[in-house]
Amino acid sequence: MQYFLTPLHTHIDFGFGATGDAFKEAADRLEGNVLERGPVFNEQLPINYLRRHAIELYLKSGIVIIHRRLKLPYGSEPPSGEPHAYIQGKWKPFHRLHSVKCLWIYLSSLFRDHKAFFDSVRTVDWTFSADVERWIEDIEIHDPRSTFSRYPEPSDASKDVPKSVMIQETPEDIMRRLYASENGPKQFILLMENQEGEVAHGYYYAGDALSEFTLALKQCANEFSGTHAALRSEVCDGA
Numbered sequence: 001m002q003y004f005l006t007p008l009h010t011h012i013d014f015g016f017g018a019t020g021d022a023f024k025e026a027a028d029r030l031e032g033n034v035l036e037r038g039p040v041f042n043e044q045l046p047i048n049y050l051r052r053h054a055i056e057l058y059l060k061s062g063i064v065i066i067h068r069r070l071k072l073p074y075g076s077e078p079p080s081g082e083p084h085a086y087i088q089g090k091w092k093p094f095h096r097l098h099s100v101k102c103l104w105i106y107l108s109s110l111f112r113d114h115k116a117f118f119d120s121v122r123t124v125d126w127t128f129s130a131d132v133e134r135w136i137e138d139i140e141i142h143d144p145r146s147t148f149s150r151y152p153e154p155s156d157a158s159k160d161v162p163k164s165v166m167i168q169e170t171p172e173d174i175m176r177r178l179y180a181s182e183n184g185p186k187q188f189i190l191l192m193e194n195q196e197g198e199v200a201h202g203y204y205y206a207g208d209a210l211s212e213f214t215l216a217l218k219q220c221a222n223e224f225s226g227t228h229a230a231l232r233s234e235v236c237d238g239a
Helices: 016-037 044-069 100-113 115-120 132-142 171-181 211-235
Strands: 084-087 090-093 166-169 189-193 199-205
Touching (some): 016 044, 016 211, 044 100, 044 211, 084 100, 100 115, 132 211, 166 171, 171 189, 171 199
Antiparallel strands (some): 084 090, 166 199
8 A cells, every 4th residue: 555655744644544553563573572582571561552552543543534535624623634533522632632432432433423435335344343342441441641551650659560560469478479389380489688687578470460451452453453454445545
């Protein structure tokens, strides 16, 4: 498709979709590198951020494409003007909108309201996965502003607990894990002593504590990547 070879600013969607492709591809390659070379501590954070951002970009791309191809104004703003989404009775500009739930609600409404047009594009089945609503809700709960995987939360450390692959437990619980590992799977455990040589803190490697969220991001990014490709190929004639 020709949009792969043209500058972002010349695209019908201002480059939102192609940028989404770049973020998704970066996440896929990073994940593949981790699988090939072994885990990196907290590698799920940059992977999840890349996919979460790709999803936001794909949703924004879809909104722009539909508005421009169907010549739909953004309220008083022309179809070729600054992109907006209609949220709770108001037109909100993209630069102030990062909620994937709000973007999805508006994009899905465009598909419903213009069903006749999309039905006329017979080369594509425009039906979305039944799981999209669940994926979007999961993303909205964990990362409504696309900051969850990017920044620590100094004001509320409890929000950072599930991000880490290392989990803190009491010294007693850690010792129970050590005894259990004698006849079971090996575990990675860190013990820290105080000045008296007593175990003061204990941590164990738990892996990705948000594995279901990580999977939802991957599946959702794949879903909207396909939607974006279909829009560019069949609605925009590859442009």
